Amino acid sequence: MRIVVCIKPVRTEMVYKTEDRNEKYTFNPYxxxxxxxxxxxxxxxxxxxxxxxxxxxxDAQHLxxxxxxxxxxxxxxxxxxxxIGSDTLATSxxxxxxxxxLNKVDLIVCGxxxxxxxxxxxxxxxxxxxxxNCIQHLKKVIGFEDDKLILEQENGDxxxxxxxxxxxxxxxxxxxxxxxxxxxxxxxxxxxxxIKIWNADDIEADGNKIGNKGSKTKVIGVRxxxxxxxxxxxxxxxxxxxxxxxxxxxxxxxxxx
Amino acid sequence: MxxxxxxxxxxxxxxxxxxxxQLITKARSLADYDNSKVxxxxxxxxxxxxxxxxxxxxxxxxxxxxxxxVTDVWMYSDIISEMLREHMPDxxxxxxxxxxxxxxxxxxxxxxxxLTADCIDIKRNKNNEVSFYRAALNDSVIAEIQCKDxxxxxxxxxxxxxxxxxxxxxxxxxxxxxxxxITYNNKNPxxxxxxxxxxNNKIVDINKYEIVFCVGRGVKKVSTYKxxxxxxxxxxxxxxxxxxxxxxxxxxxxYQIGQSGKSVSPKIYVGFGISGASQHIVGIINSGIIVAxxxxxxxxxxxxxxxxxxxxxxxxxDEIEKII
Numbered sequence: 001m002r003i004v005v006c007i008k009p010v011r012t013e014m015v016y017k018t019e020d021r022n023e024k025y026t027f028n029p030y031x032x033x034x035x036x037x038x039x040x041x042x043x044x045x046x047x048x049x050x051x052x053x054x055x056x057x058x059d060a061q062h063l064x065x066x067x068x069x070x071x072x073x074x075x076x077x078x079x080x081x082x083x084i085g086s087d088t089l090a091t092s093x094x095x096x097x098x099x100x101x102l103n104k105v106d107l108i109v110c111g112x113x114x115x116x117x118x119x120x121x122x123x124x125x126x127x128x129x130x131x132x133n134c135i136q137h138l139k140k141v142i143g144f145e146d147d148k149l150i151l152e153q154e155n156g157d158x159x160x161x162x163x164x165x166x167x168x169x170x171x172x173x174x175x176x177x178x179x180x181x182x183x184x185x186x187x188x189x190x191x192x193x194x195i196k197i198w199n200a201d202d203i204e205a206d207g208n209k210i211g212n213k214g215s216k217t218k219v220i221g222v223r224x225x226x227x228x229x230x231x232x233x234x235x236x237x238x239x240x241x242x243x244x245x246x247x248x249x250x251x252x253x254x255x256x257x
Numbered sequence: 258m259x260x261x262x263x264x265x266x267x268x269x270x271x272x273x274x275x276x277x278x279q280l281i282t283k284a285r286s287l288a289d290y291d292n293s294k295v296x297x298x299x300x301x302x303x304x305x306x307x308x309x310x311x312x313x314x315x316x317x318x319x320x321x322x323x324x325x326x327v328t329d330v331w332m333y334s335d336i337i338s339e340m341l342r343e344h345m346p347d348x349x350x351x352x353x354x355x356x357x358x359x360x361x362x363x364x365x366x367x368x369x370x371x372l373t374a375d376c377i378d379i380k381r382n383k384n385n386e387v388s389f390y391r392a393a394l395n396d397s398v399i400a401e402i403q404c405k406d407x408x409x410x411x412x413x414x415x416x417x418x419x420x421x422x423x424x425x426x427x428x429x430x431x432x433x434x435x436x437x438x439i440t441y442n443n444k445n446p447x448x449x450x451x452x453x454x455x456x457n458n459k460i461v462d463i464n465k466y467e468i469v470f471c472v473g474r475g476v477k478k479v480s481t482y483k484x485x486x487x488x489x490x491x492x493x494x495x496x497x498x499x500x501x502x503x504x505x506x507x508x509x510x511x512y513q514i515g516q517s518g519k520s521v522s523p524k525i526y527v528g529f530g531i532s533g534a535s536q537h538i539v540g541i542i543n544s545g546i547i548v549a550x551x552x553x554x555x556x557x558x559x560x561x562x563x564x565x566x567x568x569x570x571x572x573x574x575d576e577i578e579k580i581i
Contacts (some may be wrong), residue, residue, distance in 0.1 A: 088372065089365055110494040118517045118536070119374035124362035134330070136359070136509055154455070161451040165258065168446055194426065216371030220388060222398040224560075233565045241566045242576030246549065248564070249492045252468060255439045 001048045001144075001166075004099055005038050005095040005109045007031040007067065009060030010116045015177065025060035029175035030111025036180070038140045038170055044143055049073045053084055057095050057229045061195060068190035069182045075195035082200045083214035084129025088117070089106045091130055098203045099130065107149065112136065115175070122255065127169040134170040135164060146252070263288050264296045264346035265316075267339055269328055269356050272299035272305045272321075278314045278421035280350050280414055285424070290381045293347075294318060298340045300327050303434070306334070312430035313423050322435040327575065329445070332490025334363040336437050341368070347348075348387055348411060350379070353413035361413050362381065371404030372411040375516055377418055377539045390515045400533060408446070417464065417520045417543070421454050461511045467493035469523040471514055473529015473537070474501045475551055475570060482507045484574045485529055491581060497521070498514040499537045515540040533558025 016230055026033070035052065050241070051248040052067035054060060055078040064075030078098055086094060099105055105226045108130070111118035113132040127134035135153070142161065154161045154173065164170070200210060234244050263284045267277050270445065277297075284295045294317040299308070302325045311319055312549035322336045338361060341349060351361040354377050373389035382388045386403050390410050393400040404410040463469065470489045476482055489496045498508030499515060514521055515537040522543035529550055531537065538561055541547060549562035552569045559565040565574065 087301050088374075092366065095528060113517070120358060121362040121365065121372060121374060123364045124359050127364040128363045129515065134359070136355070150450070157455050158451045159455050160449055163447040163450055164449045165444070177505075184529070216365075216369065216404055217373060217402050218405050220401040222393050222400050222402050224398055229561065229563045230562060231559070231565060233559075233567075238568055239576045241568055241580075242573050242580060244564070245550075245566065245573070246577055246580050247469060247529070248546070248548065249468065249494075249527075252525070 001041075001045075001106045001147075002102075002113060003038055003041070003048060003050045003101060003107045003109060004053050004105050005031070005035045005050060005067075005072070006095055006122075007052055007054045007061050007063060008114045009054055009056040010114060014116050023062060025056065025063060026179075027063055027066075028111060028114045028116075029117065029144070029177050030113060030172070031112065032111075033106045033174050033176045033181070034109045034111045034172045035070070035072075036176065038115055040141055041144065042071055051076065051105075053095065053098060054084070055091060055098075056195075061197070062100045063189070064195040065190045066180065066182060068193055068195065069186040075190075076198055077195060078139060078198050078203065079092050080199040080210075081215075082205075082207065082211045085215060085217035086210060087217045088119055088121040089216050090165075090210050090214040092122045092129060093214060094203070094205060095122070096129035097205050098198060099126070101198075101203045106147075106166045108167075110169065111175065112171050112173050123169060123171045129160075130167075130169070130237075131169055132169050133165075134169040135162070136173070138172045139168055139174065161245070161253060259291060260287070260292045260293050260347045260381070262344065262348075264298055264341065264344070264349040266349055266351045266357070266360065267297065267299045267301075268354055269300065269326075269333060269353050272301050273310055274425075275421060276354075277310075277398055278353060279416070279419040281311060281314040281316055282421045283414070283419040284350055287348075287380045287381060287387070288315070288317075296320065296344055296346055298337060299325055299425070300333060300336055302396075305432075306453040308432050309429060313491040314421060315424055315427075316430050318344075318430060320435045322437045324437070328356075330359055330363070331441065332439065334360050334367070336435075337364060337366050339437065341409060347570075348410040348412075351411070351413045353415045357411050361411055364547065365411050368407070368409055368411075370407040370409045371402075371409050372413070373402045373404075374413050375539075376412045376414050377542070378414065380491060387571060393538045396484045399539070415520050417522060444482070451567050462521055463495050463497055463512060463521055464488055464512075464523075466495040467524045468492055469514075469521050470494045470496045470529060471498060471501065471526065471531060471541070472502045472507060472529045473531035475553075476502065477506075477530075477533070478571075479524075481571055483575070484571075484577050486579070488574070488577065494525075494527075498578050499531060499534075509568065528558055528562070532556050532569065533561060 008028040051074040110123040297316040299321040365400040378390040497512040524545040526544040
């Protein structure tokens with residue numbers, strides 16, 4: 001079985017705001033969860049091949065080295081100046097094109113969304129481009145039987161055990177903020193092994209479908225959130241402020257907006 | 258660019274839910290800008306009164322594919338694709354439900370059309386284009402997004418962003434049945450082995466509360482959280498949180514407010530230790546009175562609050578507990 005896990009590198013300060021970390025990029029926490037779930041399958045059967053796939057800047061390649069150290073068989077970073085500015089449509093094109101190039105992929109694993117963009121659109125774009133079924137809201141991998149994957153799904157107020165026919169695209173709903181514990185030795189081995197760097201030509205991408213050119217949305221500008229509120233600053237001692245708040249809350253439902 | 262037709266895509270469950278009526282109302286007001294038409298695309302049982310009701314909120318034409326309970330994403334997106342191909346609207350609005358978002362992302366790929374997720378506003382702007390607004394990354398601002406090189410402009414809109422309103426003197430609109438035959442061959446890829454109800458995972462409606470307490474990054478201790486929870490009971494408030502509070506484990510995901518959570522519009526909103534990232538602010542802008550308590554004088558939330566209280570959360574709680 002051949003699995004591709006899609007990992008978005010996100011700016012470290014988006015995830016660990018209060019901690020001091022020296023790496024510019026970190027795993028999107030949703031994708032890290034998806035990666036760990038995928039690796040749990042490998043523990044059941046070592047013949048399973050897992051490929052970590054990212055589109056991003058070269059500053060993020062250490063994440064793919066980490067993925068190797070965690071147990072992935074291959075790490076690929078899709079890096080090309082022509083990819084810059086890709087919106088969700090162009091991103092799903094780049095990822096799906098790379099997955100096609102990888103050939104004979106049984107399972108594509110994604111996180112529910114990225115912590116920065118928060119659109120959750122890319123996973124469905126990949127599935128549509130590859131004409132594969134897409135199953136979301138997954139909680140964990142249970143195992144596999146023959147060529148079927150057994151998964152736990154949490155959808156609304158129901159918990160389901162599913163048997164999924166492959167090939168398919170799946171998305172996990174949870175995230176993890178706990179950084180993987182990687183020994184120095186494993187990290188060194190992963191570094192020696194090295195990752196692959198693919199550009200637009202390597203995946204034979206259509207130049208009209210990638211980056212700014214291939215994107216169908218553009219950001220015109222930013223504005224402040226419009227507010228028509230009277231900004232009252234509550235002054236005085238802590239006791240005065242507490243009194244103000246308590247009185248306001250006591251009015252409760254009698255307030256007319 | 259003239260906009261001749263704006264489509265509203267209904268959800269798989271109810272095509273006349275309050276949510277869909279909100280989207281139709283917004284589509285109507287956008288359409289009035291240059292006398293364009295509102296097309297509502299429905300999939301479900303043919304229910305004449307329900308369908309006619311949609312015209313009271315601004316639909317000009319309703320097309321309905323008469324198929325009950327289509328929960329299969331492939332079929333649903335195939336039906337919507339055919340509807341859009343036949344009627345070719347200039348823009349389409351989808352609900353930002355899980356199902357709506359998936360359908361919108363598929364349609365975006367099929368039509369190679371730009372899609373903006375979780376819009377908090379849509380406007381016709383000066384150059385006569387349509388602008389979509391959503392929270393920008395990691396900043397207290399809203400991004401204005403437009404589509405380019407797209408035959409259809411697509412967006413998803415969260416529940417509760419727009420308010421539904423009934424129009425007077427609406428003529429009855431056209432209701433057309435949309436024939437559909439399955440053209441693809443897709444076996445259900447999933448067998449359900451076991452299905453259990455999750456007892457503690459009930460679907461929560463935080464919008465029924467008139468007072469919402471919201472905790473953010475500034476609430477660091479479990480004890481502080483517990484005190485806020487106790488206070489909420491006293492005033493009949495619900496305790497919700499930002500994404501950070503969910504990640505810290507204080508707040509259940511069902512009670513998350515903001516772009517990736519829910520939108521609320523209570524009479525009183527009190528933010529405890531909320532910094533005010535735009536991803537959170539977009540979820541509270543429709544609140545009555547916004548009270549913010551933060552010890553950081555420069556916290557962005559104070560720009561949006563009616564009442565700003567610069568103080569340490571625990572200090573304020575000490576005093577409140579003395580009063581009540």
